Amino acid sequence: MSGLRDCYNVEDLRQEARTRLPKWIFEFVDRGSEDDLAVSHNREAFRRLKFRNRALVDLSGRDLGTTLFGKRINAPWALAPTGAAGLCWYEGELALAKAAAAFGVPFTMAIGSTTPLEKVADHAGGWLWFQIYIWENRNWTYELVDRAKHAGYSALVVTVDVNLGVNREFNQRNGYSNPFRPGYRTVRDILKKPGWATSVLLRYLMTTGMPRHANNPPSARSQHGAVLRGDNSTVVWDDLARLRERWPHKLIVKGLTHPEDARKAVDIGADGISVSNHGGRNFDSVAASVDCLPSIAAEVGGKTTILLDSGVRRGSDIAKGLALGANAVLLGRPMLWGIAAGGEAGALHAQKLLLREYELTLGHLGCANAAELHPGLIVSDESLSAHRSVAGQSPAMEIVR
Template identity: 35%
Template sequence: MTESAKPVLASAVTADEASASSAGQQRGCASLATPSRQLARIHSIEDFRESARRALPRMVFDFIDGGAGSESTVRENRAAFERIRLVPSGPVDVSARMPRIGLFGREQALPIVIGPIGLASAFWPDGEIALARAATRHGIPFVLSNGTSIPTGKVMRAAEGRKWFQLYVPPDEGLLDKWLDQIDGEGYDVLEVTVDTAVPGRRLRDVRNGFSMPLRWTPAKVLDVALHPRWMFDMLRNGAPKPVMWEEAAASRPAATVSERNLSAISPRLDWHTVERLRARWPHALVIKGLADPRQASRALAAGVDGLVVSNHGGRQLDGAIAALDILPEIVDVVGGRIPVLVDSGVRSGSDVLKALALGASAVQIGRAAVYALATAGEAGVDRALSILREELDQAMALCGVRACSEVTRDHVRLAPWLSAEIRA
């Protein structure tokens, strides 16, 4: 939201009070509910999604909820988890269960990482700090996005434990070196390099909503914002979030959508030579995010990376791409246990986490699940979402006869019976 939009929004409040429909007023009132009241009604990540849909203006909700093209990849990510079924197992003494894992030389309380979320403060004031604090409380890492709207040092000071940073490689090598020196000096010790954004995905919800940079205001957008007063007043009080690092790298020309503007700051020349340069330059753990081709896994090993995140960017890049969970076992087999392999794209429950572990993942990264919670109730919402995932994972472990994440194998899952029958036919 630009500074010039503030008086427009202020006048829109009066217009809303005078002429908004009763349904619109109910949505606005719901968005002003206190976090504790909202959280009392939240029992799953899907509940958080619905709450976020009510709390955010449509263009903001669609920015995080939507995907590329027809969004077939978004749907396929969820369908992949539905195709996999857990195998309950008993009797097993599961009176003591331990979801802790080791990752890159350190222990963490859950096999979950909050993945990078660009412009998190567009969903809740100081959103990056809220995510970092909630992650610290639950003993898991938070990956600060290169698209952060809060300076990296400020986020670092807000949290404890391991600090991860996600990097989009900029076209300017001098700027890349500057960023690496900055985050190294601030204490970030895991660098997660995203490699699946050579060109921007065409996200039709953003196109249809006119969610561009800079934002072009229309009466419909002003009214939509006015019908979400909590979000509107938060933005008026705190100012529009801006990607502080991308501003250094992005071209000054306007872009059709937010994703196109952001990705103008990313080099399309990123290849394995660039990764090797990063490996030589970065003294800590180096992770590649966005790998979905098993043929590239061998190159990653040869380049000396310390870990992989199997991902299709949550379906936000290539419409029609294979689900990350479906390709995970092939990449795990290529890696052969030499480095950790994480997976994201579609994780919505503790059972999903267990399914991913059974297919060879060392841990999962969550994105939208954390954003829905953040938009609902800020830090308290993220805390509640992580508690839900922890409880669901613990229950799934107990019912599958699993006492530790290290015990989970492919024997704990099967392809859905109706799909197995189709394959045999």
């Protein structure tokens, strides 16, 4: 592959990223945890969902944008928080935020970023959200929330799907630790990717030094590595309620797959939730996010804004999520592969590809906008099987698998 112009879809961007990134970074982005079951379940779940097309509908007035929290966005997504952007590209968070602003969609700055949150707020423009975890040391969390408020972030995304940590054996095999400490295997893999070594690592070394979590509160700096993934076993719903009191703008709870948790978040006053299994990165035996969406939409749809992420790779996946009750999706890895392949231009390229695919999907479905998508357009394997068994056909006759 020779760059963005040869990338016709998100998978092409992924392959381009593979050629550019050291193995330990590529796998850190690409893989999940343990046996990568959740990563593949997220994709399988989207693949299993199928639409019926509709014919001869006037789509001349079609609209690819939508409204989120009362604001117009030009495409039905926001950029997900992804702590590794600054490893994929020099100041990758800034590249992503600029690409989001240029596209007219929100960007979520992750707590684990390597670029200071103030720098992104000062230089990116656009609609900026900030993501945190609630740490055992609540004061660190509050310190950061106040900084984000002061810097002008207008939504807080509280990720609640990590408490005792995660099991990513591939990181250990690759010699990668967080924060990064060079070792034989990581350095060997860096030397195999001289383009990345000079355009990303060397630039850091000549400016701010080795990439590190730039946003950890000063009082937490000495415990640099422990902060992000520490033992947060005492963090509970009351902590979310306290954050709700402290944060005056939109509050989104990310990482829910159970309808009862969605209900609790709404009762506490969350403005939005993200049905998310963290891209399958945390809990390998969790169900696919899109499979959890219908029951959550039934519980809290209409009462809160519902976002969906994990496994979105095609415009048709976006349409499936919206049809099943999401107001918009969050884009995770596709954007990291985009910046790894070409920085801000790569992030724009990824979004253009997805928007075109989404537009074509709306065309097939005879829908002029997101609001016209509904569950009745979807035929799942389960419903096909049910129809067949009613009709007395044997499972062997099933043609959709």
